[in-house]
Amino acid sequence: MLKYGIIGGNENALEFIDAADISEKWQLTAAFTETAREMAAIREKHPETVFFSDLNAFFKSPNFTTVFISSSSPNMRHFPQIKQAILAGKNVIVQPPALTNPTEFKEVEQLLRTHPEVHFFEAAYPLHMPNFQNILTAVRKLPAIQGATFTAMQEFPGYDDVLAGKRLQGFTPESAGGALQMLGLYPLYAAFSLFGHPSNGNYFATAINTGADGLGTIFLTYPAFNITIHIGITTDSFMPSEIYGLREKIVIDNITELRLINHYDADRQNHLLNTITYENRLTGEALAFAEILETPNDPQNRLRYQTWLELARDVNTTLFHLRTLVGLKFPTDV
Incomplete structure (x- = not known):
């Protein structure tokens, strides 16, 4: 069992704890919480957990080797927490967005090079769902791609x-929030995983009263096709996502949840691509990260880890480029 600690006790943190339990690969041994409510939420199912109110003492604890950082701490606090974790020799799993700009990412990579025993994961959970692997396999079989x-x-x-006028975390530039940063990274992860890095990207955003982007449309340019991505945190959409082959089409109910995947062949016949789905959507990432950490020197695992790290870097760089195009600045920007 891999012993881990957690920072935060919000809904996402509890979701990861549940997924880690389901995986039977992880054991929660420590938690840093800032409120009695967070502590109570974790203690209810894990009374044996050692709780900390001092972050320095938490990272000095020998009771865990990996830390999960949830968004209960504002996004801008991820960077110093990640650095502190690496310096303490702890593997790091971070709820996206892990970092706010390429400067931060570069510094984290420099720390990782000086601490080669430590692993850093941005937990883009859809990539580790079985259904995403089905999409990836289907895309690779398409004779041509016309777009998505x-x-x-x-x-x-x-x-x-x-x-009503409040400036809530996640909805303001000063909290490094907005649609692009909070939600747009997931379809970017999907696009880069399926099609590689684009040759160009553009972003058209609709601002809300806080100055952040509430809605927006991303355009990614590839040599032979284009991808359009609609994102937003101010309204719901039930429009499916689609990948266009030559005469085939892959239809995805929700690009972040991947509950229903259909492949329409050249004769317009539908083939269901679903396999198993986890009751907890984070189970796939809990299993995937555990596999890397259990056998980090396995050649295949080293390749997978390096691929994920490069993917995280590409997404981080693209997010920064896109928000720069529309004049969105965060306090962390140099």
């Missing part, structure tokens, strides 16, 4: 308060 349209739009909790 992805949609990731979900109204985030608290938007009514934002409309």
Whole structure:
């Protein structure tokens, strides 16, 4: 069993704890929480967990080798926490977005080079779902790609308060929030995993009253096709995502949840591409990261890890490029 600690006790943190339990690969041994509510939520199912209110003491604990950083700490706090974890010799799993700009990412990579025993994962959970592997296999079999349209739009909790004038975390530039940063990275991960890095990218955003991007459309240019990505955190969309082959089409119900995948062949016959789905959507990443950490020197695992790290770098660089195009600046930008 891999012993891990967790920072935060929000809904996402509890979701990862549940996924880790389901995987039977992880054991929660330590938690850093800032509120009694977070502590109580974790203690309810894991009373044996050692709790910390001091982050330095938490990272000095010998009771765990990996830390999961959830978004209960604002996104901008991820960077110093990641650095502190690496310096303490802890593997790091971070709920996206892990880092806010390429400068931060470069510094993390420099730390990783000086601590080669440590692994850093940005937990882009859809990539580790079985259904994503089915999509990847189907795309590779297509004789040609004509393009794709992805949609990731979900109204985030608290938007009514934002409309009333409040500046909530996740909805403001000062909290490194907005649609691109909070939700857009997932379809970017999907696009880069399926089609590689684009030759160019553009972004058209609709601002909300906080100055952040509430809605937007990303255009990715490839040598032989284009990809359009619709994102938003101020409204819901039920429009599916589609990948266009020559005479075939892959239809995905939700690019971040991947519950239903259909492949329409050249005769317009539908073939269901679903396999197993996990009750907890984070189970796939819990299993995947555990496999890397259990046998880090396995050649295949080293290749997988390096691929994920490069993918995280590409997504981080593209997010920064796209928000720069529309004038979105975060306090962390140099």
